[in-house]
Amino acid sequence: MSQSHTRVAEALRDEACPVTEVLDHVAGKWSIGILIAAAHGPVRFTELERAIKGISRRMLTLNLRRLERDGLLIRTVHPTVPPKVEYSLTPMARELHACLTGLVGWAESHRPAIARARAAYDATART
Amino acid sequence: MSQSHTRVAEALRDEACPVTEVLDHVAGKWSIGILIAAAHGPVRFTELERAIKGISRRMLTLNLRRLERDGLLIRTVHPTVPPKVEYSLTPMARELHACLTGLVGWAESHRPAIARARAAYDATART
DNA sequence: CAGCATCCGGCTCGATACTG
DNA sequence: CAGTATCGAGCCGGATGCTG
Numbered sequence: 397m398s399q400s401h402t403r404v405a406e407a408l409r410d411e412a413c414p415v416t417e418v419l420d421h422v423a424g425k426w427s428i429g430i431l432i433a434a435a436h437g438p439v440r441f442t443e444l445e446r447a448i449k450g451i452s453r454r455m456l457t458l459n460l461r462r463l464e465r466d467g468l469l470i471r472t473v474h475p476t477v478p479p480k481v482e483y484s485l486t487p488m489a490r491e492l493h494a495c496l497t498g499l500v501g502w503a504e505s506h507r508p509a510i511a512r513a514r515a516a517y518d519a520t521a522r523t
Numbered sequence: 524m525s526q527s528h529t530r531v532a533e534a535l536r537d538e539a540c541p542v543t544e545v546l547d548h549v550a551g552k553w554s555i556g557i558l559i560a561a562a563h564g565p566v567r568f569t570e571l572e573r574a575i576k577g578i579s580r581r582m583l584t585l586n587l588r589r590l591e592r593d594g595l596l597i598r599t600v601h602p603t604v605p606p607k608v609e610y611s612l613t614p615m616a617r618e619l620h621a622c623l624t625g626l627v628g629w630a631e632s633h634r635p636a637i638a639r640a641r642a643a644y645d646a647t648a649r650t
Numbered sequence: 651c652a653g654c655a656t657c658c659g660g661c662t663c664g665a666t667a668c669t670g
Numbered sequence: 671c672a673g674t675a676t677c678g679a680g681c682c683g684g685a686t687g688c689t690g
Binding site for chain 1: 542545546547550551552555556591592593594595615618619621622626630631634636637639640641
């Protein structure tokens with residue numbers, strides 16, 4: 397294991413920007429939620445808007461555009477009346493989705509522990 | 524596969540806040556880098572500062588504090604002159620580190636594809 | 651329905667200077 | 671060495687109102 401994370405660390409050190417740049421998708425407050433919500437299959441704009449709850453139209457649009465631009469989302473416009481737009485993951489994004497799922501799983505299982513650590517820290521640091 | 528991501532999606536929909544809250548560690552621009560850099564074993568403040576390159580003293584300190592507070596980092600102060608402080612991952616953070624490694628791996632392998640998608644998008648959208 | 655434009659407040663972050 | 675303090679710019683993100 398020491399081998400692999402050394403490689404990763406070197407990638408970060410040598411050229412922090414490129415990797416960070418790509419990882420910024422995940423860094424976005426909403427990106428993970430959008431990607432996971434869109435993984436269900438073709439999802440419409442409004443569905444996403446309600447699925448994520450808390451996101452504004454503006455932020456949703458912005459993130460959608462960025463994810464589409466970077467080849468993570470496919471945007472399909474159905475020229476009907478009323479308009480209908482569907483978003484789905486590209487194969488590349490599906491791989492990312494797998495990682496994301498792991499991340500969310502971690503978050504869920506450790507949430508209590510984190511809350512405890514936080515409380516303990518606040519109690520101690522309050523000298 | 525459809526089962527697992529449905530569960531995750533429900534977790535996001537039902538209580539987007541808690542999960543997002545935890546995931547915000549990863550969301551931070553620097554968190555991933557810090558966690559990966561600290562995974563080497565005990566790392567000193569200055570080592571981190573140079574390893575991450577681009578981060579300011581302030582941001583490093585802030586992130587370090589937050590990660591420590593949430594039980595992801597252990598901060599060990601050696602009462603020597605000059606002072607010496609070492610950071611290392613908690614077991615909980617080690618698990619997270621595994622996910623992060625996957626993420627970075629994904630980012631590295633798809634960087635070219637993302638760059639291409641971006642270029643293509645910019646070319647097309649420029650009507 | 652699925653956006654885009656505009657305004658604007660807040661908080662993040664970087665730069666700089668100082669300390670135990 | 672390992673931080674803390676302060677200040678100010680900038681971007682993020684919410685609210686609102688308008689279109690095809």
